[in-house]
Amino acid sequence: MHRPIFGHSFAVLVAPILLSVLAFYFLSKKKNNAARNAADADNGAPGSLTAPTDTDFGGSSSSPTGNCYEVFLSFKGSDTRKGFTDHLYHGLVDAGVDTFRDDDELCQGQDIRPVLMEAITNSKVLIPIFSESYGTSSWCLDELVQIMERKNNNGQIVLPIFYKVKPSDVGHQRGSFGDAFLKREKRLLKRGFDPTTLENWKKALLEVSTLSGYEADGYEADLVKSIVRKVLSELKKKFELDISENSVGIDRHVKEIMEFVDTKKSHATLFVGIHGMGGIGKTTLAKAIYNKLSNQFEHRSFIADIRESWKRNGAHYLRNQLIYDILKHENKVHNEDKGTTYISCKFKCKKVLLLLDDVDDVIRLKRLAGNRDWFSSGSMVIITTRNERILEEFGVDYPYDHKEMDNDQSMILFSKHAFRRDSPPREFEDLAHKVVSITKGLPLSLEVLGSLLCGQKLAFWRATIDKLKEVPPKEVREKLRISYEVLEYEQKQIFLDIACFFVGTDSRTASYMWDACQFFPGAGIEVLRFMSLIKIGDDHQLRMHDQLKDLGKEIVREENRREPRNRSRLWDYKEVKKVLKKNKGTGKIEAIDRTEGSSEGSGETAKRDGDIYTEEQFKNLTSLRFLHVKGAHLTGDFKDSMEGLRWLRWRECPMNFEVNNFPAEELAVLEMP
Incomplete structure (x- = not known):
């Protein structure tokens, strides 16, 4: 009995089928490319991406692609598809963000305009990537018009990226971007192109150029990381748990x-x-x-x-x-x-x-x-x-x-912060359960650790869990400290400043000092907020949970347990008085709050300051950048004292005081009510 020979006969049978499939694929791809190129051709139709009516989708909210996206990328393929856009796309996807870009999401052979329109409509964050020839594409400009309409009508977030072009050049069609756009405009007008569409494009370009975005003028890897972090932060805002939404376990x-x-x-x-x-x-x-x-x-x-x-x-x-x-x-x-x-x-x-x-x-x-x-x-x-x-x-x-949350409730709360959903993705299930088990149902730890792990890769998760396992079960503060340790230097300084001094302070005021100290408060505050280490109230006031505030103060105390003068920040009434009155200041002290209030651990209310301070008591405070006194008297010649002071908050300042050569050159904030 002979064995059947499949090799040759099978190939003969399958080859025509494979050839047909490949032919259909390339034909469909060519058709889609032709459709897009037609919109970009000089003699092409306007190609506006008009919003679909209810009848276009039969009144259904279902998507033709079957997906709702978190981010939509608009870009000129020939400029950035294989470079920056590809890096950004994969950076977002690796962080767990559902991201739309046409070459991955569009089914071959279908009418892509409704799909693009719905992708723009359903995406929470819209990212136009402006490159030199972005303005030569009718398709890109039509997308931009729709993007700006969604921002203005639906409140969707727009994060423009200016890739090797200036925002002002995009907005006013100048420079290399403007040259390419204007040449295209002239050719279109000669062929009877609709001038209203051109005006809509220009209006959208001008409006988007005024938005806060990113300029690609440095290391692209760092830029991608910043954008991914910003996107995650914006998406997380949609899931932040205020009292109306936080029904987890309550x-x-x-x-x-x-x-x-x-x-x-x-x-x-x-x-x-x-x-x-x-x-x-x-x-x-x-x-x-x-x-x-x-x-x-x-x-x-x-x-x-x-x-x-x-x-x-x-x-x-x-x-x-x-x-x-x-x-x-x-x-x-x-x-x-x-x-x-x-x-x-x-x-x-x-x-x-x-x-x-x-x-x-x-x-x-x-x-x-x-x-x-x-x-x-x-x-x-x-x-x-x-x-x-x-x-x-x-x-x-x-x-x-009030007891801790049970395991199911803990998983929901943790998942909201780690994944922006109520349960973990399959590949993170085991790791998520380990984190929830370690936190023992404490909401603050679940929120902070979830925020720390949001958008991170599996290796980072495993390393963080290993650190958590080393912390004693009830040491909540040490669990929270793990999030502090991953911060950059400038972000740590902002965190410690808030913990020690600025809870309840307007973030805009504090940012003047941080900016003067080159702590980059715009990015720093965003990172701290995203990581649930701080919150910003509707009145711009800085908020921080007591556990995190205590953590910050403990970190400062650890700088030197026995000698307060060798710490970076002083806020305890008795400790400040001891350091200043005995002229024990050092160059390590960066901030002092010497005001009315309770001396920590004493439970007693301090009396109004009312003391007289001379230049001698501040002579050695060469690194002091923040000073808060109330009702105190400053007198003497302050030349060569506190030269780095950025913020003086002098409440109940006496009407008559004699201060010479006070170091005001570096002041960013002066409060003397």
Whole structure:
């Protein structure tokens, strides 16, 4: 019996099929290229990418390509397809970003205009890459018009990249970019091209040239990294968890507390306390309860971050905030007894909802919430604290112990920050479970570590997990420190400055100093925000979680445990006084805050400064760039002292003072209210 011979006969059978497939492929590719070239030909039609109507897609939201993209790249293929655009595309894809570029995404033989239009419409970030001959392509310019329309109408993000051309040359059609564009324009006009389309192109070019983008004038690898990081940051903003979205694991806690509240229909004021470790999500839970109940109260007040605000602003500031929130008018109460009498008298007939966040002292709690007689019947006071004993001593009605998240909830929260979705991709599943297991359900760690790992490759994940395994299970601060260690030098300086001095400060003001010190605050703040190490409020104020703030201060203390004068930053009242009064300043000190507030660990409120400082006490502070004093007197000749000072914040500055040769040449910020 002979074996069948497949080799020759099989080839004879299959060859015609393969030839047909290849012929169809190249014919389709040629057809698509011809379609695109037709739009770029001098005698071609305008080729506008008009937006599809509902009937174009039958009213369906489904995509012809079956995909919704995160990034759309618009580029002139002959200029950058095989170089910069290819590097950027793969950089984005490697970071887990769904990216559209026509040669990869378009099915051969289909009408590509609707596909391109829908890709632009559905992408969250639109990146036009302007090269020298970008303006010679009708196709590219039509894409640009649609990109700018999506930005203006839908709020989509546009990040222009100017590849070996200047933004002003693109916007005003000058230089080599303008030469190529204008030659093309003349040829088109001779052939009766629609002048309205030309004006739309010019308008889009001018508008996009004014946007904040990137210029390719250095190392392209570094530029790609910066763009990828920026894209990830912008995409992450869509998933940032404010109180309205952060339902991960919180519903069960809200339900438990509300069940208790609903059973207490008494006429007395109800006090509910939420306690737990830092970073566990106490404030988020308290806000959720507050929001759920707020429509039942005419008078409401939310006093945030009492522990820090009390140190920075004092009791009177917080009491006056409370009075303004409830009564809606200014009232400056500066006397302790009068303040208590005023609040207890004026609030007695008010049904109040009050949220006191991060209380660290029972005396402070009593000064703000007093007792049940301060408020009308039906009032409710919510208190968050790390210290359960404060709630016991105050006598709250319901102390709630806020526990860690369970494994499923932890994975959802971690995935939102690491992958911008609710679950990890298949190739990251095992590693994600390891991180979640190590963090033990602490929301802050899940958020920070997820942000650290977002967009990183598997090797970086494995190295980070190895570091986490070396940290003792309950050492939260050391887990968070891993994110600090990967920062660049300038970013570390900004982080430490915020932790020690600038929580609650306008980021724009602080950036003047950081810019003068060449810390590159634009990029630095963006990196810190992306990594969840800071947040920026709607009022531009810098925000930082207490655990991260404590981490920053601990890093500074580690510079020299025994001698504060050998640290880079001083903020503790007693330590600053010791260094300045005894002329123990050194060139290592870069920033000093010598103001009213609590001396750390003492629990006592410092008196107003009021001291007199001479040039001798600052003579050795050759590296000082930030100085904050309040009510102090400076006197003497400051020549050759503090020559590098970039920011002087002198609150309650005396009307008469004698200072000669004060080093103002390098000042970027001067505050003397």
